[in-house]
Amino acid sequence: MYAFEFERPKTVEDAVAALKSDEAQALGGGQTLIPTLKSRLAAPAKLVSLQGIDTMKFVKAEGGVLSVGGGTPHAVVAAEAAKSYPGLAALAGNIGDPSVRNKGTVGGSLANNDPSACYPSAALASGATIVTDHREIAADDFFDGLFTTALEEGEIITEVRFPIPEAANYQKFEQPASRFALVGVFVAKFSDGVRVAVTGASGDGVFRWTEAEEALSKSFTPEALKELTVDDSDMIEDLHGSAAYRAHLVKVMTGRAVAAAG
Amino acid sequence: MPKDGQIGPATKRREDVRFLTGKGRYTDDINLRGQAHAYFLRSQVAHGKINGIDTAAAAAMPGVIRIFTGKDFEGIGGLPCGWQVTDKHGKPMLEPGHPVLAQGKVRHVGDPIAVVVAETEAQARDAAEAIEVDLEELPAVMDMKAAVQGGTLVHDDIGSNLCYDWGFVEENKAAVDEAFAKAHHVTTLELVNQRLVANPMEPRVAVGDYDQTMDHHTLYTTSQNPHVIRLLMGAFVLGIPEHKLRVVAPDVGGGFGSKIFHYAEEAFVTFAAKAINRPVKWTSSRSEAFMSDAHGRDHVSKIELALDAEGHFQALRTETYANMGAYLSTFAPSVPTWLHGTLMAGNYKTPLIYVNVKAVFTNTVPVDAYRGAGRPEATYQLERVVDKAAREMGIDPIELRRKNFVTEFPYATPVAVEYDTGDYVATMDKLEEMADIKGFPARLEASKKKGKLRGLGINCYIEACGIAPSHLVGQLGARAGLYESATVRVNATGSISVMTGSHSHGQGHETAFPQVVADMIGIDASQIEIVHGDTANTPMGMGTYGSRSLAVGGSAIVRATNKIISKAKKIAAHLLEASEGDIELKDGKFSVAGTDKSVDWAGVTLAAYVPHNYPLESLEPGLEETAFYDPANFTYPSGAYACEVEVDPETGKVTIESFAAADDFGNIVNPMIVDGQVHGGIGQGIGQALLENTVYDENGQLLSASYMDYAMPRANDVPFYKVDHSCQTPCTHNPLGVKGCGEAGAIGTPPAVVNAVLDALNRAGHDVAHIDMPMSPARVWAAMQK
Numbered sequence A: 001m002y003a004f005e006f007e008r009p010k011t012v013e014d015a016v017a018a019l020k021s022d023e024a025q026a027l028g029g030g031q032t033l034i035p036t037l038k039s040r041l042a043a044p045a046k047l048v049s050l051q052g053i054d055t056m057k058f059v060k061a062e063g064g065v066l067s068v069g070g071g072t073p074h075a076v077v078a079a080e081a082a083k084s085y086p087g088l089a090a091l092a093g094n095i096g097d098p099s100v101r102n103k104g105t106v107g108g109s110l111a112n113n114d115p116s117a118c119y120p121s122a123a124l125a126s127g128a129t130i131v132t133d134h135r136e137i138a139a140d141d142f143f144d145g146l147f148t149t150a151l152e153e154g155e156i157i158t159e160v161r162f163p164i165p166e167a168a169n170y171q172k173f174e175q176p177a178s179r180f181a182l183v184g185v186f187v188a189k190f191s192d193g194v195r196v197a198v199t200g201a202s203g204d205g206v207f208r209w210t211e212a213e214e215a216l217s218k219s220f221t222p223e224a225l226k227e228l229t230v231d232d233s234d235m236i237e238d239l240h241g242s243a244a245y246r247a248h249l250v251k252v253m254t255g256r257a258v259a260a261a262g
Numbered sequence B: 001m002p003k004d005g006q007i008g009p010a011t012k013r014r015e016d017v018r019f020l021t022g023k024g025r026y027t028d029d030i031n032l033r034g035q036a037h038a039y040f041l042r043s044q045v046a047h048g049k050i051n052g053i054d055t056a057a058a059a060a061m062p063g064v065i066r067i068f069t070g071k072d073f074e075g076i077g078g079l080p081c082g083w084q085v086t087d088k089h090g091k092p093m094l095e096p097g098h099p100v101l102a103q104g105k106v107r108h109v110g111d112p113i114a115v116v117v118a119e120t121e122a123q124a125r126d127a128a129e130a131i132e133v134d135l136e137e138l139p140a141v142m143d144m145k146a147a148v149q150g151g152t153l154v155h156d157d158i159g160s161n162l163c164y165d166w167g168f169v170e171e172n173k174a175a176v177d178e179a180f181a182k183a184h185h186v187t188t189l190e191l192v193n194q195r196l197v198a199n200p201m202e203p204r205v206a207v208g209d210y211d212q213t214m215d216h217h218t219l220y221t222t223s224q225n226p227h228v229i230r231l232l233m234g235a236f237v238l239g240i241p242e243h244k245l246r247v248v249a250p251d252v253g254g255g256f257g258s259k260i261f262h263y264a265e266e267a268f269v270t271f272a273a274k275a276i277n278r279p280v281k282w283t284s285s286r287s288e289a290f291m292s293d294a295h296g297r298d299h300v301s302k303i304e305l306a307l308d309a310e311g312h313f314q315a316l317r318t319e320t321y322a323n324m325g326a327y328l329s330t331f332a333p334s335v336p337t338w339l340h341g342t343l344m345a346g347n348y349k350t351p352l353i354y355v356n357v358k359a360v361f362t363n364t365v366p367v368d369a370y371r372g373a374g375r376p377e378a379t380y381q382l383e384r385v386v387d388k389a390a391r392e393m394g395i396d397p398i399e400l401r402r403k404n405f406v407t408e409f410p411y412a413t414p415v416a417v418e419y420d421t422g423d424y425v426a427t428m429d430k431l432e433e434m435a436d437i438k439g440f441p442a443r444l445e446a447s448k449k450k451g452k453l454r455g456l457g458i459n460c461y462i463e464a465c466g467i468a469p470s471h472l473v474g475q476l477g478a479r480a481g482l483y484e485s486a487t488v489r490v491n492a493t494g495s496i497s498v499m500t501g502s503h504s505h506g507q508g509h510e511t512a513f514p515q516v517v518a519d520m521i522g523i524d525a526s527q528i529e530i531v532h533g534d535t536a537n538t539p540m541g542m543g544t545y546g547s548r549s550l551a552v553g554g555s556a557i558v559r560a561t562n563k564i565i566s567k568a569k570k571i572a573a574h575l576l577e578a579s580e581g582d583i584e585l586k587d588g589k590f591s592v593a594g595t596d597k598s599v600d601w602a603g604v605t606l607a608a609y610v611p612h613n614y615p616l617e618s619l620e621p622g623l624e625e626t627a628f629y630d631p632a633n634f635t636y637p638s639g640a641y642a643c644e645v646e647v648d649p650e651t652g653k654v655t656i657e658s659f660a661a662a663d664d665f666g667n668i669v670n671p672m673i674v675d676g677q678v679h680g681g682i683g684q685g686i687g688q689a690l691l692e693n694t695v696y697d698e699n700g701q702l703l704s705a706s707y708m709d710y711a712m713p714r715a716n717d718v719p720f721y722k723v724d725h726s727c728q729t730p731c732t733h734n735p736l737g738v739k740g741c742g743e744a745g746a747i748g749t750p751p752a753v754v755n756a757v758l759d760a761l762n763r764a765g766h767d768v769a770h771i772d773m774p775m776s777p778a779r780v781w782a783a784m785q786k
């Protein structure tokens, strides 16, 4: 770790102001950022912790929408969304280990947009709205490829609004070492159609599998996927699996998510 | 029934109180006054020529005390290799230098180039980033088979990448080839025993201290064998005589072999502490451990088994490429040879065996012993080829094994060792019962109903433990003796300190060793303490590895305790005015046979130190004895394992449904500790079979350099094991009749798991002969697509 300054503001406004200084960076739960600092892969001059901002920590379900504060840890989502949006709660409850879930936040996860992270698939499949300190961004416009998002420098995710589907399920096939998603598929069925978002598989990060969405919108059954194939040309190929394997898993996990969502 | 604390009962581990409450005292807990911190600048390329190192800017950075490079170590010995293998032509192996810091060339990612010693670790690291190394990258030597054909050399001065080409037993080769030519059936298998990183929970740490007034050095280090480190470092690297060098290995958080070896960092902190006249500390990060701890395994093998029409093994032939890495680590040359070739007979009476091993230098981290060391590699090859032969010949794998079991002991194998005892039929019988082999078809059906493929894998193993008879290993090239030592110091009030040369880094010696002494004398185990890990207060001993602590170290304790008992009897005889021959010791009491005259243990020990009434004319006061024990033979633990798996046909994911291990460890001192050792070994074996893999790319970059990519087994990867050690054929040549249990699990498990997965696939109609470990979901799925 290199030396850095540290601030812990109590309001979003103060955090935005603090982030204006040179090479300042927001710190959420630190589950990604702290290891990065420790291995000296990042050297911010100042860390602005968002953990002191109480207005960014909440879970509430209202009018068919689950709103989660950007600073809410995974464990809190897992517990408090269990009734209102069980598919999302289950996803949050299966991220990392207890210490990761007690510290890591939904805002941090979405802002980081790790190609193997779980939350981006939930946001994209739910058609979530990402609320920041000064605007609202649709999930479809938010994810911009590996570790890249529509967020501007110093912009803070204060809230994420997930429309609650009629049925939903997340299937995560774990990478054996990291236990992030080797392939993760979030399926969400709304009255006006089905959305399917895939994480872990593509070299471009989370994406929607539109062919599956069309087929499942007609018939929400695993059999509806039967004739579909997943193109493996953009899939990640690494020591944990080939592109063909990942493409195959996308279909298998989608089928399982549909079956589990019922 | 023996009492708790004596030989037999499952006495709870006394050391766990401090380990489980965070009170262990590890090397990193040692902080000396005025201590400086060392940070190693390591090579980021696999192979390169150093044209220059500019430390000027770094030296001016805050807190920097001194920067060391290879130049500071010119004229100082390199790290020695403790074993010399002779090749099949009678030539000694090629033995390149192994400098403490790189001399002119770097040879693997992680090879140390320079060290910054500074006031704080962060300052040292900051300064290391400012060191400018003018490095000319060279092609990396990665593929072993290509490396021995010529091309780029890892070490220019030795002229070849082939360390040795070993044939064993060379005189048998022609007969073996002839048997193959005449065989009814030959089964051939090519396989890889993948490279592993030991990953003990505690990374390595070294603290060097120097007392200028006494010209005395102390090294605190995470070692399995402090005396060995003192000898190797003192005599071969730094030229410090034993009485000027103390090596302390306090609580050590796991070793698994990787903490046997003498490492550059130990020599460095010892050297630097004198150079700057301040204590110097180095603590490895986990990332550093991946590229500086010796790795394990990494064999590429071809094995052939010749059988007659009934399935009797006629001959066995193997060819192995064994990766040495960039340098010869302390015991590296012995692992693929004497710890591997000699075990190739396994549990079977194969009359003719020939083993060829080519040890190869590559631009990778050095490879040395890792839990099992050579024996897992031998067992894996043998048990995989036996399983394949069973499938090819349509013989039940258990039946084929039984048909070929060695049944008469002692048994002299065609590969130099002689098994003293064993009962492979008994362990197989036990296994069949424990694993409910008869019930397998019903479980197979149940799995099918769930859409899963189920498989049953069987494995037998034999290992040579209790390492080792010095006379034998001396003939085989060892540059050390492999005895063990013990001093039993009885104090005036009867309490006892046992100073042992063995070293506990998780094995439970502090509990098991007192059980032996308590049993012999008949006193409470709480009266006995174990002292280990410090050359200043233990006799010269060889440390702990190769499942040797109880078999060799425990035997030394028995010998020393016998000397104590015999002297105590003399004292008792004097006190009781009886003749020595009439004195009996029972339950801590000395009595005169056939009378009611007696004196208790404390009465005798007090007399030894307060010799008011004492036979001074015939006996010295005091009660302290030392013994050294050198075994007559290896011990040969053996066993039979069964693993049942389910394979998800859609994803290739393997789950272990059940695992049973029937081991024969001879006599058992503490069954709970033995269970724990077997559990841990099976866990590591499952890790190797399904998860762990050390992957380099073709440029020598380590791709699996953290837990993000190196998959360690976790609690939910393993089932609840069934383990049993009721089959006991005591070792015939050590006083405890014990064999050693530390490595069995890691040796016996991988083939059982792999055999089970292949059984599942083949039962489901997939014609898959072999899948290399780790059997990751991706690999299993890919095999099913063919």
Ligand SMILES: Cc1cc2nc3c(=O)[nH]c(=O)nc-3n(C[C@H](O)[C@H](O)[C@H](O)COP(=O)(O)OP(=O)(O)OC[C@H]3O[C@@H](n4cnc5c(N)ncnc54)[C@H](O)[C@@H]3O)c2cc1C
Pocket (backbone or CB within 6 Å): A025, A026, A027, A028, A029, A030, A031, A032, A033, A034, A050, A070, A071, A094, A095, A096, A097, A100, A103, A104, A105, A106, A107, A108, A109, A111, A112, A114, A116, A117, A118, A119, A155, A156, A157, A158, A178, A179, A180, A181
């Ligand atoms: C052992 C381990 C296992 C894990 N397993 C999983 C897993 O299975 N699935 C999974 O999805 N993730 C996993 N994670 C990642 C975890 O979910 C992290 O919590 C998450 O990726 C980052 O969230 P954070 O709050 O910790 O963010 P930080 O690490 O604090 O920050 C990450 C990035 O986001 C920025 N940031 C943080 N908060 C905000 C905000 N509110 N607005 C804008 N920018 C912000 C930071 O500046 C930084 O760039 C794992 C992590 C660990 C250590």
